[in-house]
Amino acid sequence: MSTKIAIVGLGYVGLPLAKQFVRGGADVFGLDVDQSKVDALNQGRSYIKHIPSEEIADIKDTGRFRATVDFSVVSEMDAVIICVPTPLTKYREPDLSFVLTTAKSLAPHLRKGTLVTLESTTYPGTTDGELREALEKGSHLKAGQDFHLAYSPEREDPGNAKSVQTIPKLVGGLTMACRDKAVEIYSIAIESVIPVGSCRVAEAAKLTENIFRSVNIALVNELKVIYERMGIDVWDVIEAASSKPFGYMPFYPGPGLGGHCIPIDPFYLTWKAREFGKHTRFIELAGEINNGMPGYVVVKVAEALNGVAKSLKGSRILIVGLAYKANVDDMRESPSFDLMGLLQSQGAKIDYYDPFIPEIGPTREHQEWTGKRSIEWTADNLREFDLAIIATDHRDVDYQLLIDSVGIVVDTRNALKKAGIDSKSYWKA
Numbered sequence: 110m111s112t113k114i115a116i117v118g119l120g121y122v123g124l125p126l127a128k129q130f131v132r133g134g135a136d137v138f139g140l141d142v143d144q145s146k147v148d149a150l151n152q153g154r155s156y157i158k159h160i161p162s163e164e165i166a167d168i169k170d171t172g173r174f175r176a177t178v179d180f181s182v183v184s185e186m187d188a189v190i191i192c193v194p195t196p197l198t199k200y201r202e203p204d205l206s207f208v209l210t211t212a213k214s215l216a217p218h219l220r221k222g223t224l225v226t227l228e229s230t231t232y233p234g235t236t237d238g239e240l241r242e243a244l245e246k247g248s249h250l251k252a253g254q255d256f257h258l259a260y261s262p263e264r265e266d267p268g269n270a271k272s273v274q275t276i277p278k279l280v281g282g283l284t285m286a287c288r289d290k291a292v293e294i295y296s297i298a299i300e301s302v303i304p305v306g307s308c309r310v311a312e313a314a315k316l317t318e319n320i321f322r323s324v325n326i327a328l329v330n331e332l333k334v335i336y337e338r339m340g341i342d343v344w345d346v347i348e349a350a351s352s353k354p355f356g357y358m359p360f361y362p363g364p365g366l367g368g369h370c371i372p373i374d375p376f377y378l379t380w381k382a383r384e385f386g387k388h389t390r391f392i393e394l395a396g397e398i399n400n401g402m403p404g405y406v407v408v409k410v411a412e413a414l415n416g417v418a419k420s421l422k423g424s425r426i427l428i429v430g431l432a433y434k435a436n437v438d439d440m441r442e443s444p445s446f447d448l449m450g451l452l453q454s455q456g457a458k459i460d461y462y463d464p465f466i467p468e469i470g471p472t473r474e475h476q477e478w479t480g481k482r483s484i485e486w487t488a489d490n491l492r493e494f495d496l497a498i499i500a501t502d503h504r505d506v507d508y509q510l511l512i513d514s515v516g517i518v519v520d521t522r523n524a525l526k527k528a529g530i531d532s533k534s535y536w537k538a
């Protein structure tokens with residue numbers, strides 16, 4: 110009989126994971142509170158651009174995947190994996206409400222012997238603290254005795270061809286038995302499962318990976334600004350430094366940080382560290398530098414317009430790329446929104462182009478843009494703009510047409526150089 114696994118939260122993390130468990134031979138129940146996602150999946154449709162509907166239809170056709178909003182299925186499961194959001198509140202503090210609501214919903218259906226794993230990114234102590242308490246309270250069972258409890262951070266890299274199956278997976282358990290159970294379950298889907306000493310080590314490892322990224326991106330963003338003053342192109346510098354086969358790893362500058370992880374996760378540690386009387390200075394400095402990048406781009410845009418005797422006020426500006434990174438449809442925390450807000454507040458008229466996001470859906474923080482649609486990529490449309498900013502370097506964009514049609518182009522991603530376009534014909538920021 111195949112192992113029964115419930116994946117709670119069928120978003121960018123949960124859905125690829127569900128797919129992988131089905132491929133590994135498990136019987137998978139996808140649980141979500143969003144009925145429209147559940148309906149889409151049961152009809153074999155994807156709602157995430159880089160996951161084709163055919164892949165959903167394929168897993169559905171195995172007869173071992175179904176989606177539901179009904180948590181009572183948990184009572185039949187061998188394992189329950191939680192992949193719900195862990196955002197920050199408006200005061201930039203950890204918001205565990207999704208994790209705790211999930212725990213409350215599944216606890217009454219938890220039975221002895223089941224494994225519960227948390228995958229959502231969080232501070233050390235969440236799994237054996239808040240999550241454990243909520244599960245024990247709702248189930249009247251004891252973690253580590255009656256049911257297994259573990260933490261396994263998700264390392265999904267949306268849009269990257271490297272699949273969930275081949276990315277090594279860390280697993281920390283509340284007890285050794287919890288850890289062994291989690292290793293056994295994850296081995297159904299993942300090639301390399303790495304046991305670590307505790308849930309806290311696994312939680313801290315995930316934060317360390319993302320803090321490392323945030324700090325290094327801030328470093329190249331700072332270097333970009335300094336080298337620009339010196340007349341040196343930071344992209345050329347990074348390419349040159351990357352020839353060193355040891356002790357260096359390239360990170361790339363950009364218009365700011367985006368996505369659900371890098372701008373948010375480090376601040377989970379910042380918050381927790383305060384409890385121990387500690388300040389996370391690197392994290393906060395990196396946040397400050399990265400958050401300053403949209404402002405830097407806007408200064409460059411104003412300079413470029415000034416060069417042709419135009420002002421920000423009244424200029425028509427096109428943002429090329431709304432998603433926070435190339436080739437995905439995820440616009441969460443995208444710096445493109447910061448650029449649009451800053452430019453609009455100075456009187457510029459803003460449009461955007463993004464082949465992955467034809468229309469801006471509802472967002473928590475940028476409601477003023479809801480319903481705005483991407484322009485169509487035609488020479489006539491492009492000629493309407495005074496200036497274009499490449500904010501995301503999506504593939505298959507005809508950058509030559511952009512350069513030929515818009516008077517001024519500001520590139521924040523080195524996309525034009527990669528497309529072989531002469532660097533004298535555009536600005537960098």
Ligand SMILES: NC(=O)c1ccc[n+]([C@@H]2O[C@H](COP(=O)([O-])OP(=O)(O)OC[C@H]3O[C@@H](n4cnc5c(N)ncnc54)[C@H](O)[C@@H]3O)[C@@H](O)[C@H]2O)c1
Pocket residue numbers: 117118119120121122123140141142143146192193194195207210211228229230231263264265266267369370
């Ligand atoms: N997106 C990434 O690349 C990535 C990478 C690594 C880790 N993570 C972490 O994984 C977690 C999930 O991120 P995501 O990007 O998949 O989020 P997401 O918003 O794409 O998906 C979350 C899903 O959870 C559902 N949900 C919310 N509350 C629920 C509840 N109470 N019960 C059941 N379902 C519920 C939502 O409807 C949604 O479908 C976060 O902690 C994030 O930090 C994300």
